[in-house]
Each structure stands twice: as structure tokens, then as C-alpha cells.
Amino acid sequence: MHDIRLIRENPAAFDAGLARRAVEPLSAPILALDEQRRAVATRMQEGQSRRNDASKAIGKAMGQGDTATAEALKAEVAQLKETLPALEAEEKELTARLQDELARLPNLPVDEVPDGEDxxxxxxxxxxxxxxxxxxxxxxxxxxxxxxxxxxxxxxxxxxxxxxxxxxxxxxxxxxxxxxxxxxxxxxxxxxxxxxxxxxxxxxxxxxxxxxxxxxxxFGTDLSLDYREYLGFKQDALDEAKKDGRFHLEADVLDDQVWNALPSPPTRRWxxxxxxxxxxxxxxxxxxxxxxxxxxxxxxxxxxxxxxxxxxxxxxxxxxxxxxxxxxxxxxxxxxxxxxxxxxxxxxxxxxxxxxxxxxxxxxxxxxxxxxxxxxxxxxxxxxxxxxxxxxxxxxxxxxxxxxxxxxxxxxxxxxxxxxxxxxxxxxxxxxxxxxxxxxxxxxxxxxxxxxxxxxxxxxxxxxxxxxxx
CATH class of the missing domain: 3.30.930.10 (Bira Bifunctional Protein; Domain 2)
Incomplete structure (x- = not known):
């Protein structure tokens, strides 16, 4: 995996190293994605900071009897609570995309490695x-x-x-x-x-x-399940647990804690x-x-x-x-x-x-x-x-x-x-x-x-x- 900071500091050297591995220059799209991710992260952090500050200010305004200010702050906090999850999801998705791009690139050769194709x-x-x-x-x-x-x-x-x-x-x-x-x-x-x-x-x-x-x-043991199979596996485990008397749940009630406590489906091994x-x-x-x-x-x-x-x-x-x-x-x-x-x-x-x-x-x-x-x-x-x-x-x-x-x-x-x-x-x-x-x-x-x-x-x-x- 490559250090994104080194790519930021010297994109030309990164592209030159990739060229020696017969990979096209990629610093520009990688840095553009990184810049997009960092901008979203900054907006998210600013929003989180403002939410925390506004929440504290609500109590202060209420203590001073300033109802109007308190209500305005409550509305702002409510709005932030609605918008922040989207920013968090976007930042997470951009981070995953950046990591995936970097994960697919080969290591760069040191100077003493000779140039050549094969x-x-x-x-x-x-x-x-x-x-x-x-x-x-x-x-x-x-x-x-x-x-x-x-x-x-x-x-x-x-x-x-x-x-x-x-x-x-x-x-x-x-x-x-x-x-x-x-x-x-x-x-x-x-x-x-x-x-x-x-x-x-x-x-x-x-x-x-x-x-x-x-x-x-x-060679892999492909035991990974798609979402429907995953749900089916969990449901079967729940049915067995009910039969054994471990859970007594209404048919239409399923507590998250109970669901997560059920055995996990088998996973892939290599x-x-x-x-x-x-x-x-x-x-x-x-x-x-x-x-x-x-x-x-x-x-x-x-x-x-x-x-x-x-x-x-x-x-x-x-x-x-x-x-x-x-x-x-x-x-x-x-x-x-x-x-x-x-x-x-x-x-x-x-x-x-x-x-x-x-x-x-x-x-x-x-x-x-x-x-x-x-x-x-x-x-x-x-x-x-x-x-x-x-x-x-x-x-x-x-x-x-x-x-x-x-x-x-x-x-x-x-x-x-x-x-x-x-x-x-x-x-x-x-x-x-x-x-x-x-x-x-x-x-x-x-x-x-x-x-x-x-x-x-x-x-x-x-x-x-x-x-x-x-």
C-alpha cells in the first residue's frame, strides 16, 4: 500500500515509479479523489464541532431564559443531525474508493533495480x-x-x-x-x-x-453468502433457538441484540x-x-x-x-x-x-x-x-x-x-x-x-x- 502523503508531496516521482512498472500515471486522479475525500471530511468535522457547540449553547441559553435563542439552536442541531449522516456515509465511501485504488497499485522499484519489461x-x-x-x-x-x-x-x-x-x-x-x-x-x-x-x-x-x-x-473455499442467504441463515438459527427455548419472541418482534448474538454464517477462506x-x-x-x-x-x-x-x-x-x-x-x-x-x-x-x-x-x-x-x-x-x-x-x-x-x-x-x-x-x-x-x-x-x-x-x-x- 502506498502512503498518500508521499504522493501528495511528490506526484511526479510516484508517476515515474509507476511508469517503470508499466503502469500509466495515476497521481492526478488519486490526488483528486483524495482532495474530494478531505473536503467532505472537513465539512463533516466542522458540522460535528458545530453540533457539539450548539448543544452546549442550548443549555446556557435555557439557563439565561433566552427561549428564542435556545429554540433556534435546537432547530440547528436537528438540521445537523439530519445532514451529518449523509456526510459521514460519503466520507466513508470516498475513503474506501481511495483505499481500493491504492491497493491495486504495485510497489515502486528502488533506484538500483534495472529498467525492463520482462x-x-x-x-x-x-x-x-x-x-x-x-x-x-x-x-x-x-x-x-x-x-x-x-x-x-x-x-x-x-x-x-x-x-x-x-x-x-x-x-x-x-x-x-x-x-x-x-x-x-x-x-x-x-x-x-x-x-x-x-x-x-x-x-x-x-x-x-x-x-x-x-x-x-x-484457491478459495467460497462460503461467502449474499444478503438473502445471510438473512436465511440467521432466520434458521433463530428458529432453532426458539425450539430450544432460548428465545421467547413474538413472531413480529426481533431485537437487534438478539439477532446479532446469533451465530454468524460461514465465511470465505483461502x-x-x-x-x-x-x-x-x-x-x-x-x-x-x-x-x-x-x-x-x-x-x-x-x-x-x-x-x-x-x-x-x-x-x-x-x-x-x-x-x-x-x-x-x-x-x-x-x-x-x-x-x-x-x-x-x-x-x-x-x-x-x-x-x-x-x-x-x-x-x-x-x-x-x-x-x-x-x-x-x-x-x-x-x-x-x-x-x-x-x-x-x-x-x-x-x-x-x-x-x-x-x-x-x-x-x-x-x-x-x-x-x-x-x-x-x-x-x-x-x-x-x-x-x-x-x-x-x-x-x-x-x-x-x-x-x-x-x-x-x-x-x-x-x-x-x-x-x-x-
């Missing part, structure tokens, strides 16, 4: 490792995996496209990777392990930026697209103790994505799934700490790839390729010999105060009476399925087996090789 204009900033030289033509994981327990057919039979069923040693390798990542991020890099909800409310996915703009990317949603929202609507910062959290969770807009992309194999597991890293910190925290998080993700001896490259994303909430992002791309290409395996973003504003997550700097918004960061440490793909392709053997990386063997019960099953 991934072809990202900038490589480093590489690690040398791709293995094979004595045979390496295969893609989708060709190696089925004989080892990567079953695409059962996954599709159960759930449709982009679902996979893992069996036997393949399932164990997947679990070993996840446990290795989680243990490394908690033990070596100081992230606190969390076990988080997989179903969250609207406010949570709004806070991290998935709503309102990216609803189609989510399956998390990443544990970033649950972890980052752990500080929503809070003033975090400055001494507790930075907060570093991690969680291993299933992630659920509709992959809207990805038709035709990575339809073969285990790269792009509707359900996958990921070890997520989240940091919450003071503004002056966020750049160093970003570099620290990148190193934590890189350490997993290096321990697995998987060659990778580090890429600084251009403005047009960054995610909605990011102001700066590094991608790590692992080498896949079967594809003869580097593919994304981790994206690590500094979001500045963009998410914190949406969540109202703050802290109080030492010596200050005012609170400030926190900075939030997130990244994959790593995506488990894509790491499994990288291990299969980089450790494949000519006989169709796959060697288990040395670092994983303690989590594999000493198994050193995945062999094709007859």
Missing part, C-alpha cells in the same frame, strides 16, 4: 558452481522420474493436470530435502520454525498483496499460495517491540496456486504444480535493516544450493519482472542439464513498508513517541519440488538411477542411490 532484461550478478560434464546425454526429470516413483498418471487421475503422486524412495527424497532445508534454515541461519494455518481470511491475503488484484491466482502469507501476517495490527527486531521466521508448508495465466507453460513434469511444498523465509525488521536483511536472506537460500552442490546463478530482476509487492528482488536459478537451462528455484524480495501498511504492522523507534511501519522480506529457502527436479537431473546416472547428494544421506537413512523399480 525476464529477458533481468541482470545476472553472479554464478556458483560448474555444470557437470556428462558422458551420456542427460535426460529431463520427467523422463527419469517415473521409473523412480514420480507418478504423473496417478496425480492426474486423482486431481487433474499439475498434480503429482510421489511413491517410495522418491517420496523419501522429497521429504529429506524438505527436512534438510528446514533444519539448515533454523540451525545455521537462525530462522524460527513455525507451523502455520494453511487456510486464511481475506485480510491475510490482502495484507501480503494477493487480494484484491490476484484473486484468480488463489488456501495459502505460500507460507509468506501466514508468516508475514503474524505481525498484522501489532506494534512490535523494537528490541525483538529483526524477526526471522520459516515454515515448511504445502502451497496452492491456480497458475492462472500459465496455460502452456511447463505442462510436462514437476516444475509448475497446483500443489507443492516450500520452505519459506520471512523477515520483519526496522527500515534501516532491510537492505542487509535482504542480502542475508539471499545467502541463506544460496547455502542450500551450495550444500547440495547444484550450480546456480543469481539474477537481479528488472522493474517489469518483479512481483506486485516487491521493491527489489533477486532470483536464484538452478542449472538443469536435461533442459540445458537455468530455471528459477528461489525468489527473494524486499517489500519495504508496502505490506506493513496493508497489515498496519508497526514498531516504535527508540526515543520516539510515534510509531513507524516495519519492513518485510520474503523468499524461498527453497521450493522443495524444484529442488527435487534439480537433484534428479544433476545427479542422474546412465543406468537410470540417481545418486543421493552426500549432504542428504543422514535424512535418507543411509540410502545412497534411487534405483528404477521393476
Amino acid at each position: 525476464e529477458t532484461q533481468n541482470v545476472e550478478v553472479g554464478r556458483w558452481g560448474t555444470p557437470r560434464e556428462f558422458t551420456f546425454t542427460p535426460k529431463e526429470h520427467a523422463d527419469i522420474g517415473p521409473a523412480l516413483g514420480l507418478d504423473f498418471e496417478i496425480g492426474a487421475l486423482l486431481s487433474g493436470a499439475r498434480f503429482t503422486f510421489l511413491k517410495g524412495q522418491m517420496a523419501r527424497l522429497h521429504r529429506a530435502l524438505a527436512q534438510f532445508m528446514l533444519d539448515t534454515q533454523t540451525g545455521a541461519h537462525g530462522y524460527m520454525e513455525c507451523n502455520v494455518p494453511l487456510l486464511v481470511k481475506d485480510d491475510a491475503v490482502f495484507g501480503t498483496g494477493q487480494l484484491p488484484k490476484f484473486e484468480e491466482d488463489l 488456501l495459502i499460495p505460500t507460507a509468506e502469507v501466514s508468516l508475514t501476517n503474524a505481525v498484522r495490527e501489532q506494534i512490535v517491540d523494537a528490541e525483538a527486531l529483526p524477526l526471522r521466521m520459516t515454515a515448511l508448508t504445502p502451497c496452492f496456486r491456480s497458475e492462472a495465466g500459465s496455460a502452456g507453460k511447463d505442462t510436462r513434469g514437476f516444475i509448475r504444480q497446483h500443489q507443492f511444498e516450500k520452505v519459506e523465509l520471512v523477515a520483519v525488521c526496522k527500515p534501516e535493516e532491510s537492505e542487509a536483511e535482504h542480502e542475508r536472506m539471499v545467502r541463506a537460500a544460496e547455502a542450500i544450493l551450495e550444500a547440495l552442490e547444484l550450480p546456480y546463478r543469481k539474477v537481479l530482476l528488472c522493474a517489469g519482472d518483479m512481483g506486485f509487492t516487491a521493491r527489489k528482488t533477486f532470483d536464484l536459478e538452478v542449472w538443469l542439464p536435461g533442459q540445458q537451462a537455468y530455471r528459477e528455484i528461489s525468489s527473494i524480495s524486499n517489500c519495504g513498508d508496502f505490506q506493513a501498511r496493508r497489515m498496519n504492522a508497526r514498531y516504535k523507534p527508540e526515543g520516539s513517541k510515534k510509531t513507524e511501519f516495519l519492513h518485510t522480506l520474503n523468499g524461498s529457502g527453497l521450493a522443495v519440488g524444484r529442488t527435487l527436479v534439480a537433484v534428479l537431473e544433476n545427479y542422474q546416472q546412465e543406468d537410470g538411477s540417481v545418486a543421493v547428494p552426500d549432504v542428504l544421506r543422514p535424512w535418507m537413512g543411509g540410502i545412497e542411490r534411487l534405483a528404477p523399480q521393476g
Whole structure:
């Protein structure tokens, strides 16, 4: 979420930042709406103040026996009581419109982010490792995996496209990777392990930026009701309460207090697209103790994505799934700490790839390729010999105060009476399925087996090789 005060102070800079994200200039209509809202708010506040002053003056006039003045003041107060609700409603509607406009705009890139429209204009900033030289033509994981327990057919039979069923040693390798990542991020890099909800409310996915703009990317449990259904639900609850003898009401009498005390209808929940949603929202609507910062959290969770807009992309194999597991890293910190925290998080993700001896490259994303909430992002791309290409395996973003504003997550700097918004960061440490793909392709053997990386063997019960099953 953007700070309207900064837009007022420097609309040209705001429009320039939007232009880098391929968004048309919007400061003028936003500021016009803001000015309209502020004018209505001023009229409303003046009316409220005048109503209060006039109400006090009525008593004074009555005490002085000035009936005419008292009656005139009563008429004025009555008129204000009629007009103020309309102003309050208008101010509320304009505020909601302004917030909705701001909520749909992406974060602005920092200066060091390169200009560009898409991934072809990202900038490589480093590489690690040398791709293995094979004595045979390496295969893609989708060709190696089925004989080892990567079953695409059962996954599709159960759930449709982009679902996979893992069996036997393949399932164990997947679990070993996840446990290795989680243990490394908690033990070596100081992230606190969390076990988080997989179903969250609207406010949570709004806070991290998935709503309102990216609803189609989510899987939801749509239990929201329209008004008639809501009334029906409440009426059914009331009828049940009457049967149980809890309420004794005339058929045409319904007290608001009784009605509001009835159970609420079920509400919508969203399956998390990443544990970033649950972890980052752990500080929503809070003033975090400055001494507790930075907060570093991690969680291993299933992630659920509709992959809207990805038709035709990575339809073969285990790269792009509707359900996958990921070890997520989240940091919450003071503004002056966020750049160093970003570099620290990148190193934590890189350490997993290096321990697995998987060659990778580090890429600084251009403005047009960054995610909605990011102001700066590094991608790590692992080498896949079967594809003869580097593919994304981790994206690590500094979001500045963009998410914190949406969540109202703050802290109080030492010596200050005012609170400030926190900075939030997130990244994959790593995506488990894509790491499994990288291990299969980089450790494949000519006989169709796959060697288990040395670092994983303690989590594999000493198994050193995945062999094709007859």
C-alpha cells in the first residue's frame, strides 16, 4: 500500500515509479479523489464541532431564559443531525474508493533495480558452481522420474493436470530435502520454525498483496453468502433457538441484540499460495517491540496456486504444480535493516544450493519482472542439464513498508513517541519440488538411477542411490 502523503508531496516521482512498472500515471486522479475525500471530511468535522457547540449553547441559553435563542439552536442541531449522516456515509465511501485504488497499485522499484519489461532484461550478478560434464546425454526429470516413483498418471487421475503422486524412495527424497532445508534454515541461519494455518481470511491475503488484484491466482473455499442467504441463515438459527427455548419472541418482534448474538454464517477462506502469507501476517495490527527486531521466521508448508495465466507453460513434469511444498523465509525488521536483511536472506537460500552442490546463478530482476509487492528482488536459478537451462528455484524480495501498511504492522523507534511501519522480506529457502527436479537431473546416472547428494544421506537413512523399480 502506498502512503498518500508521499504522493501528495511528490506526484511526479510516484508517476515515474509507476511508469517503470508499466503502469500509466495515476497521481492526478488519486490526488483528486483524495482532495474530494478531505473536503467532505472537513465539512463533516466542522458540522460535528458545530453540533457539539450548539448543544452546549442550548443549555446556557435555557439557563439565561433566552427561549428564542435556545429554540433556534435546537432547530440547528436537528438540521445537523439530519445532514451529518449523509456526510459521514460519503466520507466513508470516498475513503474506501481511495483505499481500493491504492491497493491495486504495485510497489515502486528502488533506484538500483534495472529498467525492463520482462525476464529477458533481468541482470545476472553472479554464478556458483560448474555444470557437470556428462558422458551420456542427460535426460529431463520427467523422463527419469517415473521409473523412480514420480507418478504423473496417478496425480492426474486423482486431481487433474499439475498434480503429482510421489511413491517410495522418491517420496523419501522429497521429504529429506524438505527436512534438510528446514533444519539448515533454523540451525545455521537462525530462522524460527513455525507451523502455520494453511487456510486464511481475506485480510491475510490482502495484507501480503494477493487480494484484491490476484484473486484468480488463489484457491478459495467460497462460503461467502449474499444478503438473502445471510438473512436465511440467521432466520434458521433463530428458529432453532426458539425450539430450544432460548428465545421467547413474538413472531413480529426481533431485537437487534438478539439477532446479532446469533451465530454468524460461514465465511470465505483461502488456501495459502505460500507460507509468506501466514508468516508475514503474524505481525498484522501489532506494534512490535523494537528490541525483538529483526524477526526471522520459516515454515515448511504445502502451497496452492491456480497458475492462472500459465496455460502452456511447463505442462510436462514437476516444475509448475497446483500443489507443492516450500520452505519459506520471512523477515520483519526496522527500515534501516532491510537492505542487509535482504542480502542475508539471499545467502541463506544460496547455502542450500551450495550444500547440495547444484550450480546456480543469481539474477537481479528488472522493474517489469518483479512481483506486485516487491521493491527489489533477486532470483536464484538452478542449472538443469536435461533442459540445458537455468530455471528459477528461489525468489527473494524486499517489500519495504508496502505490506506493513496493508497489515498496519508497526514498531516504535527508540526515543520516539510515534510509531513507524516495519519492513518485510520474503523468499524461498527453497521450493522443495524444484529442488527435487534439480537433484534428479544433476545427479542422474546412465543406468537410470540417481545418486543421493552426500549432504542428504543422514535424512535418507543411509540410502545412497534411487534405483528404477521393476
